[in-house]
Amino acid sequence: MASSSGNDDDLTIPRAAINKMIKETLPNVRVANDARELVVNCCTEFIHLISSEANEICNKSEKKTISPEHVIQALESLGFGSYISEVKEVLQECKTVALKRRKASSRLENLGIPEEELLRQQQELFAQVSEAILVLLWLESLMLQ
Numbered sequence: 618m619a620s621s622s623g624n625d626d627d628l629t630i631p632r633a634a635i636n637k638m639i640k641e642t643l644p645n646v647r648v649a650n651d652a653r654e655l656v657v658n659c660c661t662e663f664i665h666l667i668s669s670e671a672n673e674i675c676n677k678s679e680k681k682t683i684s685p686e687h688v689i690q691a692l693e694s695l696g697f698g699s700y701i702s703e704v705k706e707v708l709q710e711c712k713t714v715a716l717k718r719r720k721a722s723s724r725l726e727n728l729g730i731p732e733e734e735l736l737r738q739q740q741e742l743f744a745q746v747s748e749a750i751l752v753l754l755w756l757e758s759l760m761l762q
Contacts, residue, residue, distance in 0.1 A: 628661060663751060
């Protein structure tokens with residue numbers, strides 16, 4: 618990926634994750650490498666766009682941490698309001714999974730799984746959900762063309 622900063626590769630979604638999502642979403646379709654690279658670039662740009670807008674909203678509300686509500690407001694203000702209901706559903710699923718994990722934490726503590734590992738697994742789930750949303754956005758943009 619060409620870049621002016623030289624470290625943009627650190628700021629992209631892993632290609633393996635994109636390839637996996639494409640394969641799961643479109644199992645019987647071949648996708649050219651250029652198209653896969655384009656998807657990576659689009660996903661990365663989308664994340665930057667939403668993150669920047671959510672950060673501005675967060676700063677305006679004098680908060681220091683971007684919350685899900687800031688992200689939802691960013692989607693709305695950037696014209697992605699049609700995705701908000703699905704985003705809220707995914708957010709609720711993540712909260713449910715996190716709650717179940719918290720309730721099971723005492724059992725897991727007895728198994729010897731450290732809290733850091735649980736947090737890592739939670740973040741991995743959030744990343745998977747984010748990737749799934751990006752694929753949906755990409756597919757919708759392809760259908761609109």
